[in-house]
Amino acid sequence: MDQTRGWFYTLTVLGAALFGKSPFENCVVNGTVLAEDGKKMSKKLQNYPDPLEVVHKHGADAIRFSLMSSPAVRGEDLRFAEKLVEENVRSVLLPLWNTYSFFVTYANAAGFEPMDTRKKSTHPLDVWIRAEVQDLANRMTKELDAYDLSATCAELHETIDALTNWYVRLSRRRFAGKGVLDAYPDGSGDAGAQDQYDALTTLYDVLLTISQLLAPFCPYITEAIYLNLVPEDHGSVHLTDWPETRKLTQVEDLLLRKTRIMRSIVSLGNSIRAGAKVKVRQPLQKATIALPASERSAITSDDLNLLRQELNVKEVQFAEDPKELAEPFVQVDARKVGPRLGKRVQEIINAGKEGKFEVQPSGSILILDETLSPDEATLTYRGKEGQDVAADKGVVVSIDTKLSDDLQREGDARDIIRGVQRVRKESGLEFTDEISLTVEGAEDILTKHKTLIESETRSTIGPCEGDDHTIEVGDRKVTIRFIKR
Known part of the structure; x- marks a missing residue:
């Protein structure tokens, strides 16, 4: 209200009186930032964290992004808590930085050098992540044009998760391709090196674009990423153009x-x-x-x-x-249908849960004698008794979670692989280093899965010297020793 009475009204009156028009076309109103308990922040009560300590612990970017993505930029009150900052570090900033660090590690190992002119990869994963980032640029531009800062920030979460938990994870073997990239893209070399180059080039471009999109909200981390990726004098991500929008094919x-x-x-x-x-x-x-x-x-x-x-x-x-997998039922949004249905809301909700509904060709749902739109009611599923089922937005998945002896032993082999990789990392080995490996206490697992363990850990299994390391494999303890070859 202080902003409205003391600033917006005054500007409007002055603009109308002096120039005959409004002094602004759009107006962004900030809400009040309150303490976590909902009270006004007070030095006397000390009911807020020390801002400098929060900056020192999480970084200025984290606080800035947390406030920009909060209800405060929509004119609503915000109960500020440090956990809000922690959540944004965990879900956006840290995954982005880890992806950047991952790229730097593999790019340096491969001798990767970006080129100004290059063809874009046709690998399905590369085509997809480029489309995902283009869609992000389209969505963020649309939200910023509407001055909706919190909605703009919200768009990042899904794409950052898709980048880290889908693209990077599924492309790990491609990033660890064979050979040094001294041949591409002129056509010579092997297919593994070309695939590695395509993956690195795609991730390089994606990191640059995301840095440009995130720069207004997190100026420091994006600048650090950009300056390390783009070797130019006096350059800055803040001097680059905003990514162009285009309709997806x-x-x-x-x-x-x-x-x-x-x-x-x-x-x-x-x-x-x-x-x-x-x-x-x-x-x-x-x-x-x-x-x-x-x-x-x-x-x-x-x-x-x-x-x-x-x-x-x-x-x-x-x-x-x-x-065949689950029982359908309807979830009714009481807040949306309440004003229209009044006292019948609970009756309609119960009928939807009991399966008393029909899905209409138009997508609307008929419950008893009331027709609900897709925004008011959602068809979902619950697993039948004795089945392991999960469902969301019309997708239903059932998995047989019973373990046979063969499945259990393969799972134990995966535990050995994870244990060896952990100890390798703790010992300071590079991911490209090959080792000689001894495994004791898992002879039954090695009988069938020796080759798998060797290929995944870059090892040759056999007698060797080295320090003993104990790892847990299922309900047993296994001893491993290794030396770098």
């Missing part, structure tokens, strides 16, 4: 929708594992998936292989009808 749009569906499937699979207390690296036998009819046809055989890998199962099957 039909192919890009289809790829985005398909990838988001696949990520949703994997996320649901991981939630089933968490509920059943089964580790992600433990192989399982089968996953069954039900998708909306409009999305099923887009899934290719390559996509199935990727889903099999990401869900860590031996088989992936599709169910024709979600009802």
Whole structure:
């Protein structure tokens, strides 16, 4: 109210009186930043964290981004708490910095040098992440044009997660390709080196674009990333142009929708594992998936292989009808239908939960004699008794979480791989270093999975000297020793 009475009204009166028009076309109103307990921040009460300590601990960028993404920039009050800053560091800034550090590590190992003129990779993952970042630029530009700062910041979370937990993770083997990149892109060399170059080039471009998009909100971290990636004198990310917007092609749009569906499937699979207390690296036998009819046809055989890998199962099957896996019900948004339905709200909510509804061809849902729009009611699913099922937005996933002896031993092999990789890192070895490895106490696992362990840990298993290290594998302890070759 102080802003409105003391500033906006005054400007409007002066503009109208002196020039006959409003002095501004758009007006951004800030809310009040309160203490965590909802009271006004007070030096006497000391009910707020020391700002300099928060800056020292999390960085100025983290505080800036947290405030820009908060309700305060929409004219609403904000109860400030340090955990708000911590959450933005965890979900946006730290993943971005880790991705940048990952790129620098692999780019240096490969001798990567960016080139001004180059063809863009046609690898599906590269095409997808470029489309994802272009879509981010389109969305952020639209929100900024509407002066919605918090919505602009919110757009980043999904893309940062997609970059770190999908693109980088699925491309790790590509980043660790063979040879030094002294041949590309002129066509000579092997396919592994070309694929590595394509992955590094794509990630380089993506990091630059995200740095430009994030720069107004986090000026310091984006400047640090940009200046290290772009070797130019007196350069700055803040002197570059804002990324251009363009309409996505039909192919890009289809790829985005398909990838988001696949990520949703994997996320649901991981939630089933968490509920059943089964580790992600433990192989399982089968996953069954039900998708909306409009999305099923887009899934290719390559996509199935990727889903099999990401869900860590031996088989992936599709169910024709979600009802084979789960029971449908409708979630009604009481806040949206309350003013219209009045006292009938609870009756409609209960009927939706009990399955007393019909989905109309238009997408609306008929519950009893009331028609609800897709914004007012959502069709979802709950697992049938005795089945491990998860669902979200029409996607239903069921996973068989029972373990056979063979599956258990393969899972134990994955535990050995994880243990060896951890000790390698703690010992200061580079990811490219090869080792001689001794494994004691896991003879039954080595009988079938020796080759897997060797390939994943860059090792040759056999007798060797070295310090003993104990790792936990299932319910047993295994001793490993290794030396760098």
